[in-house]
Amino acid sequence: MTAQEPNAKRTFRIRFARTGPAAWIGHLDLMRVFERALRRACLPAAFTQGFNPHPVMTFALPLGVGVETRDDYAEIGLSEDMDPALFARRLSAALPEGLAVSQAQAVASEGGPGLMARVRAAEYRLEFPGASAACRRLLDRMARPGDDGALPVEKKGKDGVRTLDLRPLVLSLDPAPPALPAAGPAGGVAQATPVSARESARDALSALVAAGSRENLRPDLLLDALVRYAGVPEAVAGNARILRTGLFVDGPGGTLVRPM
């Protein structure tokens, strides 16, 4: 955890986006990509001790391979203080195609659960032909009482395949989400995140689902449910664009708020 690391004098929370080719980078590799960007930008990253020093860095919620994001967060330890806006700008400029940092802010480093442990929900936008109609069919099913409205899907885990009911994990579904703004999240820089107007206007649905270390609904499982219960052809679901559009943590009085 960032706060406990002896070398970190300060912790910055960053908000970032990843689209395009960067969407295909695996989670561990993404850490290395950030590490190299920190070095290229000559930012005062704090390093862990030991054989293989690497920057003190945690991601709020790892992203699956092939999943894009417009609204994601990570925390990075710094060995000395600096202007957060400058940090964000310099880091963003040193990231490869498809990755961009829009904001950074210093976070209190005393105690409390880390960002990762506080994540509760994520919002995904799924784009594919027939998304709106499929979303409505899924909503109809979920409105049915009892087991008739359940969404059991098979989930492959460490200990084999088990059946999981997705209904309690789906917090809300929107069959007609607004088109994505061409730029990144409000106030964002989102340079090098080429999402054309044509692309964001596609048939889409938006889903707010449980996320984090306690309960987590991966977007590919939601696509499985759309195949099984909303008649989406498998080939179409397999080609869907998956975009994380929001990540939420516990707010005051049980509300969900964005981390920044």
Add this chain to the structure above:
Amino acid sequence: MTNFPTGVPPVELPRRLLRSVEKPARYVGGEWNQVRKDNRDGALTRFAFCFPDVYEIGMSHLGLRILYGLLNDREDTACERAFAPWPDMAEALRREGIPLFSLESRTPLSAFDFVGFTLQYEMSYTNVLLMLRLAGIPLSAAERGLRDPLVIGGGPCAVNPEPMADCFDLLVLGEGEEVLGELLDLYGAWRRAGRGAFQAVLSDGTPVSGEGREGFLLAAARIPGIYVPAFYDVDYLPDGRVASVRPNRPGVPERVLRRVVAHLDRAPLPTRDLVPNLEVVHDRVFLELFRGCTRGCRFCQAGFIYRPVRSRSPGALAAGAREALAATGCGELALLSLSTSDYPALEPLADTLLADMEPRRASLSLPSLRIDSVSLGLLDRASRVRKSGLTFAPEAGTQRLRDVINKGVTEEDLVRAMGQAFAGGWNGVKLYFMLGLPEETDDDVAGIARLARAVETQYRSLPRETRKRPLSLTVSTSVFVPKPHTPFQWEPQIPLAAMKEKQRTLRGLLQGKSLSYQWHEPATSFWEAVLSRGDRRLWPVIRDAFEAGCLFDSWDDRFRLETWLAAMERHGLDPAFYANRVRDPGEVFPWDHLDMGVDKSFLLEENRRAHAGVLTPECRTACSACGAACFGAGVCVGEEAAG
């Protein structure tokens, strides 16, 4: 995704496809320092740099990094990359009817002007065919027309490209930095003339002209270092040996002399290196200290085909290192050369680098060191924490056999150095040996085990307090593969059964708690021996093997010897003819017209000295007049890296 600035529309890569394959990041590009040029009007010459193996291997290769930067520095050229798709991706591309494309702009390879392969090992030949096939480019040069790309090759296997000669429109012999520029200049002239009748002047002042693809190739064949296989006829003796290789067009040179860059400091160091988005085999920036090697170990092809030794100056290296670390953000820099300890100013250079890197928390790695007190000191300073693996290559188990191969290392040196290493806190040692060297006897094989035991004894002789961690001693053997342009090019490889027998013997001798034995799959070494000294009659065999499914042959678990043997048999060829035959001193080799600068008579004399167990001094001690002085460069003319 984004608008790709090329004149040819990019291929569509469905998400479904990328989600179905292992490590999709291999196929999407977008790395830091990637160069993507605006070529919407198609004004730039398109050069596809192709590495016939997976991304993680290809991206670890220094040659790619050098030439990618160099070609993209040209205003008239856009160099992009392609790698061999792993079988899952190859299958997916076939299924979806998607042609193989470049990473930068996703342009189909068939739309490139040049499709250039680097041939690093013979066992990648079928992957060259895979990439051409997936790109829809005819496999044989003779089948290609005016609209097809020029398929070119280079790299170490180009010193005997004969088994693949029919595949390539042309090959580049030696270092590419200068000759590729000359080739692209000539191509520019042809392209401006609409690939019709053209005139140009080569860099040495020679006027050339011609028409069509053949005209261009005829002009290209006059560039020193360019080999156009179609312009040479090979005649065979009734027994299958080569009778002669002769040019079949006027103006084509009898022999093609390899190109060398005389002054390395004038050749750019790659600093704006590509930074892969996924972990590759060698995930670090390389600093090339020098080219060539003075040692002349008789089995080692690199020791003869890169002569003479030419060094970069320490000042240029230190500056290049600083720049490369800043431009890439890599946390590790590796010194690269065939024998790092031979760099004249190694210690001061390493100390300068370490002083620079320490505050950046970057680490220095020093492969290919001779293990002695100097290098142990260096390694100690370079790795403050990790002290696990030391590697050392005695290559042969006895002094007699080491003299045969001209490896000037004594058992005493080795054991003493190991003692120093153990005392200094190292506990892991890996020893490399070769099996099946010329003149090898059973005693030499047993000698490998004796040497390992001597190292073990050395460890045990240390006081207990020094031995904090248990010894981990690994012996690794590979099978000797006789290579063209070496003193052992006349030698037979031992038969497959003998390889297995020797490995079995060693397995028995190398039992023990702290000992482990690793060996290479003998079948791949056997096939490497067939291909490396092969002739043009092997081309249909390679095609057949490819059509029958052979791919990624350098991967032991994918290599299919039976398929290759069946293909040989279909074409009436015997693999033993290539791998296991003793060649006559007077035999004409398929590669004799390709001149590395080292005289065949020198190689033959070295062969004689090998059998007599006579050592030959390295270049700095005494010049043996190998012939490489014809390049007038480096160690031959007394040029050493200045301080």
